[in-house]
Amino acid sequence: MSNKQNTRFHVNEQGYYGQFGGAYIPEMLYPNVEELRENYLKIIQQPDFKEEFDHLLKTYVGRPTPLYHAKRLSEKFNATVYLKREDLCHTGAHKINNTIGQILLAKRLGKEKIVAETGAGQHGVATATVCALMGMECIVYMGKIDMERQRPNVERMRILGTKVVPALSGSMTLKDATNEAMRHWINNPTDTHYIIGSVVGPHPYPDMVARFQSVISEEMKIQLTEETGNPFPDYVFACVGGGSNAAGAFYHYLHDENVNLVAVEAAGKGVDSGESAATTALGKPGVLHGSKTLLMQTQDGQVVEPYSISAGLDYPGIGPIHAHLFDTGRVKFVSATDDEAMNAGIQLGRLEGIIPAIESAHALAALSQFEFDQDDIVVVNLSGRGDKDLETYIRWGKY
Amino acid sequence: MKNRITALFQKQNKNILSVFYTGGFPRLNDTIIIAQQLQKSGVEIIEIGIPFSDPVADGPTIQDSNKVALDNGMTLPLLISQIKEIRKTVTLPIILMGYFNPVMQYGVERFVKDASAAGVDGLILPDMPLHEFTEKYKDLFDQYNLSNTFLIAPTTSAERIQQIDHASEGFIYAVAASSTTGARSDFAPEQITYFEKLQNSKLKNPFLIGFGISNRATFSKAAEYGAGAIVGSAFVQLLKTSSDFEKDIPSFVKNIKG
Numbered sequence: 001m002s003n004k005q006n007t008r009f010h011v012n013e014q015g016y017y018g019q020f021g022g023a024y025i026p027e028m029l030y031p032n033v034e035e036l037r038e039n040y041l042k043i044i045q046q047p048d049f050k051e052e053f054d055h056l057l058k059t060y061v062g063r064p065t066p067l068y069h070a071k072r073l074s075e076k077f078n079a080t081v082y083l084k085r086e087d088l089c090h091t092g093a094h095k096i097n098n099t100i101g102q103i104l105l106a107k108r109l110g111k112e113k114i115v116a117e118t119g120a121g122q123h124g125v126a127t128a129t130v131c132a133l134m135g136m137e138c139i140v141y142m143g144k145i146d147m148e149r150q151r152p153n154v155e156r157m158r159i160l161g162t163k164v165v166p167a168l169s170g171s172m173t174l175k176d177a178t179n180e181a182m183r184h185w186i187n188n189p190t191d192t193h194y195i196i197g198s199v200v201g202p203h204p205y206p207d208m209v210a211r212f213q214s215v216i217s218e219e220m221k222i223q224l225t226e227e228t229g230n231p232f233p234d235y236v237f238a239c240v241g242g243g244s245n246a247a248g249a250f251y252h253y254l255h256d257e258n259v260n261l262v263a264v265e266a267a268g269k270g271v272d273s274g275e276s277a278a279t280t281a282l283g284k285p286g287v288l289h290g291s292k293t294l295l296m297q298t299q300d301g302q303v304v305e306p307y308s309i310s311a312g313l314d315y316p317g318i319g320p321i322h323a324h325l326f327d328t329g330r331v332k333f334v335s336a337t338d339d340e341a342m343n344a345g346i347q348l349g350r351l352e353g354i355i356p357a358i359e360s361a362h363a364l365a366a367l368s369q370f371e372f373d374q375d376d377i378v379v380v381n382l383s384g385r386g387d388k389d390l391e392t393y394i395r396w397g398k399y
Numbered sequence: 400m401k402n403r404i405t406a407l408f409q410k411q412n413k414n415i416l417s418v419f420y421t422g423g424f425p426r427l428n429d430t431i432i433i434a435q436q437l438q439k440s441g442v443e444i445i446e447i448g449i450p451f452s453d454p455v456a457d458g459p460t461i462q463d464s465n466k467v468a469l470d471n472g473m474t475l476p477l478l479i480s481q482i483k484e485i486r487k488t489v490t491l492p493i494i495l496m497g498y499f500n501p502v503m504q505y506g507v508e509r510f511v512k513d514a515s516a517a518g519v520d521g522l523i524l525p526d527m528p529l530h531e532f533t534e535k536y537k538d539l540f541d542q543y544n545l546s547n548t549f550l551i552a553p554t555t556s557a558e559r560i561q562q563i564d565h566a567s568e569g570f571i572y573a574v575a576a577s578s579t580t581g582a583r584s585d586f587a588p589e590q591i592t593y594f595e596k597l598q599n600s601k602l603k604n605p606f607l608i609g610f611g612i613s614n615r616a617t618f619s620k621a622a623e624y625g626a627g628a629i630v631g632s633a634f635v636q637l638l639k640t641s642s643d644f645e646k647d648i649p650s651f652v653k654n655i656k657g
Contacts, residue, residue, distance in 0.1 A: 303453050
């Protein structure tokens, strides 16, 4: 996590990525966000912070996660395909990289309580886990619909001692859980830290979360060098809801333009079906949850309810860093439908013995949209495991 | 023509009551009759909310009114045309309050121009950053004679209060508590300390206190420290349940102002 950043693809001092980002927040949140902005770099660059962060990632999360050469998948797609196994992190997804970082930061800011939002429940579980680890009180807001479709994660949070509060407004999914978490923070400004789960929200959240997740591509470089002698792959694939796993998987490759970066959005029932979460295809610049970004909305500026079979991609925006990476063409954005993602998830189970989270299955589904050369090195960021999605797989049935 | 907000504060600096309601609630065209009734009831300022799908700074009452208004078909162009209609009979200062995204989609410049032409005197856009206003929009607001009101909260630093005061025209909206909007029945001692701090800050703008003002006790207390107060959620709650605006609105206002 170096402080030296080329600002072409990173945040500038005002908190913007190109035209996107910033901090569009009511005054009641300004002091909290400003406190964070003033302190986050100072704190995360302190040697004792880095030491504690790295130690927990190693001994508690289980990092480095393997980079696995998926031979049967490689054969299928006529390329050399590696899976970055974030699904093997403690709690089952990459989300914990960020929550470990943020809880250590919250402690150093003197905060006593934590609030968070969650969609699929992975971030909620990762937050509940670190709160148990650090003995901090935790409240997680989760859309009522998501609580129903991700029930095991709700119970996991409760076992860990977290209070799970249903978000009953709007579409009762991730967007609304985020609204409720922000309201909670407005009402509890001094003793509470808000752990946002993705590279969204007002500056400095997108940059901070991207930095905590950047460990993914940091390890990829080392592991690819060991495997192939070259830290640079030809392609990196990652799914994007808000975009935290993609931000982490792309982070250390942003300035190496020979590495093709591919972000995969959830097309739901089809980009033009009216039931989709493919933000770059359907959105335009707008402001939601504190930042200017690409946003699915009506002509009148009302946020559109997104849809995806995957609760973790069911979000009407993307992080401002991704809006900028899309705008500049640095990252290629594609999408995968529910059907394509489910089939790709089952295919990975059959070929490699790994059942992925449905979010990560979207990244896998995009492989068939590319024609690779046999010697192409392709890394797919396998952001989470499919245990939480078992009911969705069972309901899907086609296996 | 002189800005009606500036004119009001020049002739009155105490006991100003500003009443907020959501445009298009409870029925789409109620926006107009509610404004007329508020004028008849003797309030000083009318604040109309632009409905938004994701009102993060609002508590349940105003959230619900936003949803109903959007379901009724309210849009920003329609709200501006309703204000033109209101201006045929209402002479009070009118403020539009809303989240930044609908304004951004309408186009900030076009919005400022159209709102001003419809008879709007001021805007409150709580999630518009201070620096974005001063760098990009202040001249535009001045050109169209619109005042811009920023919020300050109990957690706002003394230095930032001065910056906000410097950038504001008309009045400052002092949020009474670190909270989302919603009615409360009384103030806590630390809120009084905060009001006293504001009173002693030597601001160039008058300030109105809002959030949690719901009855005569909280209004009088707020008016002791500020130029007056803003009532929102309590009024929106009344509108939701009232079957007779002509009777209930004057009695609501009388109940608060005495």
